[in-house]
Amino acid sequence: MIDFKEILEYSRKLSEGFLKGKKNKLFKEDGFISIEDQEAILRDLNDKSYWTEREKNLDQIDADREWKNIQTRIYIPQTKKSNYWKYAAAAVILFGIALGSYQYAPWDSFLPVNEKSNHQIIVSGSDKAVLTLDDGKEIELAENTSFNSKDANLANNNLLYTPQETTSEVKYNTLTIPRGGKFQVQLADGTRVWLNADTQIRYPVSFRKDQPREVELVYGEAYFEVTSSEINDGASFIVTQNQQKIEVLGTQFNINAYSENNLIYTTLVEGSIAINTSRSSSILKPGQQALNKVGIQDLEIIAVETSYATAWKDGFFMFQDETLSSMMQQLSRWYDVKVEFVNTEKQNYTFSGSLKRTDHIEKLLRSLEQTGEVEFEIKNKTIMIK
Numbered sequence: 001m002i003d004f005k006e007i008l009e010y011s012r013k014l015s016e017g018f019l020k021g022k023k024n025k026l027f028k029e030d031g032f033i034s035i036e037d038q039e040a041i042l043r044d045l046n047d048k049s050y051w052t053e054r055e056k057n058l059d060q061i062d063a064d065r066e067w068k069n070i071q072t073r074i075y076i077p078q079t080k081k082s083n084y085w086k087y088a089a090a091a092v093i094l095f096g097i098a099l100g101s102y103q104y105a106p107w108d109s110f111l112p113v114n115e116k117s118n119h120q121i122i123v124s125g126s127d128k129a130v131l132t133l134d135d136g137k138e139i140e141l142a143e144n145t146s147f148n149s150k151d152a153n154l155a156n157n158n159l160l161y162t163p164q165e166t167t168s169e170v171k172y173n174t175l176t177i178p179r180g181g182k183f184q185v186q187l188a189d190g191t192r193v194w195l196n197a198d199t200q201i202r203y204p205v206s207f208r209k210d211q212p213r214e215v216e217l218v219y220g221e222a223y224f225e226v227t228s229s230e231i232n233d234g235a236s237f238i239v240t241q242n243q244q245k246i247e248v249l250g251t252q253f254n255i256n257a258y259s260e261n262n263l264i265y266t267t268l269v270e271g272s273i274a275i276n277t278s279r280s281s282s283i284l285k286p287g288q289q290a291l292n293k294v295g296i297q298d299l300e301i302i303a304v305e306t307s308y309a310t311a312w313k314d315g316f317f318m319f320q321d322e323t324l325s326s327m328m329q330q331l332s333r334w335y336d337v338k339v340e341f342v343n344t345e346k347q348n349y350t351f352s353g354s355l356k357r358t359d360h361i362e363k364l365l366r367s368l369e370q371t372g373e374v375e376f377e378i379k380n381k382t383i384m385i386k
Contacts, residue, residue: 127157129183134171161188165209180336196221197333214238223313264292267309317355338382
């Protein structure tokens with residue numbers, strides 16, 4: 001008989017493997033699933049008729065009734081009820097998502113109970129931005145729109161600048177991503193930048209020869225994949241953000257600089273970067289994160305799992321011991337909703353888990369409700385937390 005803790009651990013590994021694209025290695029847990037069962041599961045997962053039949057079965061399930069049945073059949077010691085429910089719910093949710101059991105379930109089955117009768121659909125974010133040219137003209141960019149100029153063009157929702165250098169006056173463009181949006185831009189030097197919701201970046205249309213390549217992250221969150229200095233005549237790449245300056249030679253890193261955080265998080269994935277403030281400087285190594293408190297100027301360097309900081313770029317939310325307040329800040333930007341804590345004590349509750357950014361937000365809210373720790377209600381794009 002498999003121990004419940006083993007199920008929890010296997011669920012965690014299985015979900016993490018899917019998120020990191022390690023699907024071929026998911027079923028190699030010795031002693032947990034037999035070779036025959038592994039082969040049968042993989043055959044089913046790759047059989048379209050299996051999913052068709054599964055969809056029919058899911059349509060016939062009353063999720064609320066089945067959950068109540070499960071509750072009546074599980075004995076939990078009173079002294080540890082809260083934690084057991086939290087982890088039991090997490091195991092069911094993560095294991096189900098990893099094996100695709102929710103893939104074809106009607107999304108309405110994940111709605112908060114008190115919202116099914118009167119629900120306004122909240123959609124996930126999409127590719128959209130406002131491009132401000134050097135002369136102040138504003139151009140809205142979105143899916144299925146076109147844009148072409150001598151400096152840049154829009155292709156597959158990516159704004160691509162023409163590779164070029166200049167010796168004349170540098171012109172600047174500004175790209176603003178609204179709440180509920182995301183976008184990508186490739187700068188004139190080939191550097192790629194992913195921009196999260198509620199973000200603004202200012203950059204040269206072309207870089208001046210023999211000068212550092214400098215851009216400004218005005219606010220928000222961006223992931224940079226910087227082209228090497230070696231192919232740019234030795235020119236370094238500099239990102240300024242409020243009180244700090246980051247200098248790189250060619251690397252991948254993420255900057256989170258939302259004003260409500262009161263902290264600037266700089267996470268290095270590959271390469272090396274130097275961070276400077278008026279009072280402090282430090283060189284980051286891969287797997288390190290610099291914390292810079294707004295107004296303090298000092299840097300704190302910590303070791304982190306970078307996938308949590310960069311998951312948004314790959315289409316996921318990933319939370320590890322995250323406060324509900326912080327989680328809802330991130331979700332509110334992406335789904336463009338307001339959040340109100342009716343019960344302020346819930347702000348500091350912590351949760352762990354993952355969510356595809358293309359999923360309906362109700363899926364996550366329903367999962368969190370099943371922990372028994374929190375309750376949600378949606379009214380006119382405002383999420384109320386009780």
